Ligand code: HEC
Ligand code: HEC
């Protein structure tokens with residue numbers, strides 16, 4: 001994916017270093033609500049480390065069963081109550097197990113384990129395959145249901161781990177000409193590292209045809225209704241966990257003013 005440049009640009013002007021002032025919304029994850037380290041703005045923080053990535057990623061020894069890159073957290077076990085169990089008469093898509101990047105988000109947002117449980121703690125000899133807390137005295141499970149702590153009952157949340165557009169995309173019809181639900185924008189697609197990837201283009205940030213972090217990212221899974229590679233909507237389809245610049249709610253891929261998040265996918 002391509003990232004836009006962070007703010008806080010440093011420039012030399014007449015021999016004086018000027019640093020652009022940060023607005024209250026951070027450009028990156030440091031200092032954001034996803035920063036649980038010292039100086040962070042998460043609901044619970046530690047003074048034990050000022051590292052920020054460590055609460056989610058590790059450079060070595062990550063959990064490769066997680067579908068989030070270099071994932072440093074224990075995946076929660078569930079079970080989850082699914083949106084489909086509401087049995088709305090209009091739902092077309094089939095669900096895959098709660099997984100992919102969504103289970104990574106739920107490793108904090110379902111409130112079932114302390115948010116500082118990681119596989120590889122900061123510093124030397126920090127590895128523990130069973131996971132261990134970085135600072136049990138200061139950080140526990142996420143608080144505040146039903147949001148931001150979603151719990152394990154996902155019936156009251158937008159469906160996740162759900163087929164895009166009611167299904168109909170496959171590697172043999174990668175351009176999704178036969179989306180079952182015509183009320184959805186046809187996604188873009190590309191073969192990347194041998195994997196068919198799909199995303200929904202948005203006009204934000206130049207709106208090129210490439211996959212960008214300001215597009216609605218769909219996640220390719222093979223454990224869904226057709227057991228073939230097909231695109232799914234997950235938490236990070238709508239959210240970018242690193243970007244706090246889009247407000248009033250942090251970590252949106254694009255602003256939802258005019259409901260443009262919803263309208264990126266739904267033709268309504
Ligand atoms: C609160 C959890 C969290 C924190 C903290 C976090 N990340 Fe991530 N990161 C994720 C998740 C979840 C994904 C997968 C999201 C996706 O599919 O776009 C991800 C994806 C990535 C990716 C690959 C996605 C891409 O589009 O490039 C990179 C690189 C990355 N993170 C780097 C970092 C770095 C560096 C830090 C620290 C400055 C950091 N992350 C902090 C949760 C986090
Ligand atoms: C990344 C694409 C995407 C985005 C963005 C998106 N949705 Fe959805 N939405 C879906 C998919 C896929 C389904 C499952 C539809 C189906 O299978 O019938 C769905 C389902 C729904 C449903 C339930 C439909 C039913 O029949 O029970 C509602 C309501 C809904 N979305 C509203 C919204 C709203 C409101 C927003 C903006 C906050 C939004 N969606 C953003 C893809 C998206």
Ligand code: HEC
Nearest residue numbers: 033042043055104105108115148235236239241249250251
């Ligand atoms: C390491 C734990 C952790 C992980 C993993 C995590 N989050 Fe969070 N998230 C938090 C905390 C802590 C907050 C702050 C909650 C609050 O508002 O008090 C938060 C807040 C948020 C918010 C609300 C921001 C606001 O403005 O109120 C969104 C949206 C969010 N997270 C999405 C995600 C998504 C999507 C993922 C996965 C891609 C994810 N988070 C993974 C800990 C985590």
Ligand code: HEC
Nearest residue numbers: 102105106109147148158159160234235237238249256261
């Ligand atoms: C289809 C799009 C979509 C999906 C999928 C989605 N969200 Fe959201 N989420 C949103 C939107 C839009 C908002 C902002 C709502 C608002 O303005 O109150 C939001 C808000 C949030 C908030 C902040 C709520 C608040 O008011 O402080 C959290 C936390 C959050 N999402 C976490 C998640 C997690 C975790 C997942 C996956 C289990 C997820 N989201 C899946 C669209 C989505």
